[in-house]
Amino acid sequence: MSEMVTLKINGRQVQAPAGSTVIEAARGANIQIPNLCSNPELEPYGACRMCMVEIIHGKRTRLVASCIYEVSEGLEVKTDTQRVNNVRRLVIELMLSRNPKHPRLLELAAQHGVEGTRFEIDVRGCILCGQCVRTCREVVGVSAIGFESRGTLRRVATPFNESPAECIACGSCAYICPVDVIPLKEKDGVRTIWKTDFPMLQCRSCGRTIAPKRQLEHFAKITGQSLDDLTKSCVHCR
Ligand code: SF4
Ligand code: FES
Known part of the structure; x- marks a missing residue:
């Protein structure tokens, strides 16, 4: 069992495993910290810097990203101070300048009193x-996409912007x-993603579409099953 540390979040004593992050400790204590790139599976x-919080060391306070900052014994964290909210508002404005209409960003903006972007x-x-890039690499295990370019031109892309072989x-x-x-x-019967058409396979019992052939082949390789095994029946007709 991992060693536990005790910290304070918004004045409340919270216990969390050593080595975990502040956002994880907050989640465990049902304290919400807004975020846009933290995912328990990754x-x-x-x-994104949306998860900034203030930590207190003696008389000094510091802003840190709670999703990468580790808990420690006696750490004091504040998730809702003026400084924290100023940073979050700035982050929201920056996001709105790249994506001004998405409901999730508009909701965050409304929650933080942001009416637009400067x-x-x-x-x-x-x-x-x-x-997306991390899920592909860490969860799916294929690294078919990645980031390219820098600064404002940075974007997610397939290698050489071609149909992704992986x-x-x-x-x-x-x-x-x-x-x-x-x-x-x-x-x-075709799934199109990354500008590429992927034929899908159907269940041989009920005819419903199951998944792209490439995905089933990948699964077959991992599990040692055959494509015939995987398409014999589906969740609906089993
Ligand atoms: S495309 Fe990828 S990096 Fe961009 S917002 Fe979506 S998940 Fe995040
Ligand atoms: S959730 Fe994005 S920086 Fe922490």
Whole structure:
């Protein structure tokens, strides 16, 4: 069992495993910290800065990203101070300049009293949270997509912007994206993602579409089953 440490969040004593992050400790204590790139299934990343909190060392306070800052014995954390809210408002304004209409960002804006952005609007959709890239690499295990370019041109892309050879068309990147900017379409037994058409396989018992052939092949390889085994029946007719 991991060693536990005791810290204070908003004046409340909270226990958390040593080595965990402040946002995890807060989640465990039902204290919400807004965030856009923290995901319990993924390694800490610290991209969006929405999860900033104030930590107190003696008379000094410091702003840190709670999703990458580790808990420690006696740490004092405040999640809702003026400084914290100023940073969050700035972050929201920056996100709105890249994606001014997404309901999730508009909701965060409303919750933080942000009415618009003072930054130049440059609609790119993606807020660079990295969840798609990390999910593909850490959960699916194929690294079909990555970041390219720097600064304002930074974006998620396939290698050389070509049809991704590694992609198994599972759609995890599209499903995880908090602002829905990765297009995924399904029509006539074909899933289209990353501008590539992936044929899907049907259940041999009921005829319903199961999943893209590439995804089933990947699954077959991992589990040692055959494609025939995987398409014999589906969750609906089993
Ligand atoms: S495409 Fe979506 S999930 Fe990927 S980095 Fe951009 S906002 Fe995040
Ligand atoms: S949730 Fe911590 S930086 Fe994004």
